[in-house]
Amino acid sequence: MRNESKRRQSGCPIAFGLDTFGDRWSLLIVREIMLRGNKTYSEFLAAEEGISTNILIDRLKHLETEGIVEKNRDPDNRRSFVYSLTQKGRDLAPIILEIILWSGAHDHRPSALRDVLKKIENDREGFEAGLRAG
Amino acid sequence: MRNESKRRQSGCPIAFGLDTFGDRWSLLIVREIMLRGNKTYSEFLAAEEGISTNILIDRLKHLETEGIVEKNRDPDNRRSFVYSLTQKGRDLAPIILEIILWSGAHDHRPSALRDVLKKIENDREGFEAGLRAG
DNA sequence: CTATTAACTTGCAAAATGCAAGGTATAATC
DNA sequence: GATTATACCTTGCATTTTGCAAGTTAATAG
Structure with a gap:
């Protein structure tokens, strides 16, 4: 998993953004939530680009750590979790x-x-x- | 080098963008040209984030292949090359x-x-x- | 003609990625 | 209540990418 020690300390806002979501997958997960109404691990996994399971969980954890998504139990289905965007994510x-x-x-x-x-x-x-x- | 066979064929514009500049370095090179007036290999190499030489040349070639930057000889210094943004890059x-x-x-x-x-x-x-x- | 500068290139170790298979907890079905 | 299915991961391993250091080539300056 991309750990925090990799964050660049240049103070540049572009570098900051890239350290947060600058990879091939993070924004596609955001897309799933923002544009397609998908919100679960299985739904993300089914996206046509074919993200693999270990990368998906890695990115979900990273986005959660970064405060872009939050993870909660689905109130209607106790074996499911729903991921949603925080304000930072909606921004x-x-x-x-x-x-x-x-x-x-x-x-x-x-x-x-x-x-x-x-x-x-x-x-x-x-x-x-x-x-x-x- | 990130080759073209890695481009995803989902047709999604976000995936297209990420395939073109979705990594930790590409947009920092664009920043150097766009915001800082830097335009040579050595100037990019001196950026405070510390890109390494092989990654820099790889990304420059990739951005050139993608039509985002173009490379020309410096008319004033025959051992130097200047990289500039194309319209696609300025966009x-x-x-x-x-x-x-x-x-x-x-x-x-x-x-x-x-x-x-x-x-x-x-x-x-x-x-x-x-x-x-x- | 020697030193320096600019733009790479190469080698190698470490990290990230991608694929396939396995594992666990909850829920539905028989 | 035993079996099957679903949702969410975890693990192992081969491949690819990255990062660091050192070396190379060509043009210019002294």
Whole structure:
């Protein structure tokens, strides 16, 4: 697991952000919660990118340590846990949004999803408010 | 070097972005060019985070392959090369900006730089325009 | 022509990642 | 109440990436 001793002490806000979520998986977990309403380990595991179990649990623990997600028992199902975004996690919405816009402009593969982009172009503030609300 | 076969084919714009710059170093190189006016290998190497030589060259090649930076001979010094942002690279400005804002709000270490934040708060559009201009 | 600078390259140990299989606790089914 | 299934992990191991140190090459300065 990426431990805290790896955090860079440059004081640079970009380095701080990268130390917190700068890897191939962390923001995809945030995406699952923020854009897709997924919230359990099994739901994250089923995401089409195919994260492996050890990496998933590592990242969930890391995001929890960083105060971006919190983990609680599902009140309706005692063998399930639900992960939700904290305020700090919801505040990632503008970053997620800008990444979507950037990729929308520069990913020219035919497979690139364009429906979300249309939505954002039509009503950016509404979309962002929706992200933050969960 | 992170090769293209590692690019995920989910079509998700967030995954696309992460495949392009989702690691601990790529956006720090972009920062060097965008915020600090640095543009050579040696200048990037001197950044306070201490990137190692093999990782630096690997990321520079990757960013060049991805069309985010371009490499040209320095017209004034034939043993030096200058890296500059392409349009695609300059378009990362809003992402960089949002990461700075997020870290500004959530990095509570005393070392965290606050001067840039003030600047952004006072004139966000001006700051972003400055980023894009280089 | 010697020293220095800029941009790499190489070798190797340590850490992170990815894949498959195993384990435990809760819940549903027979 | 025994069996099966589900949800959430844990472990082992091979592969890949990273980080550190040292070496190389080419251009320029003295």
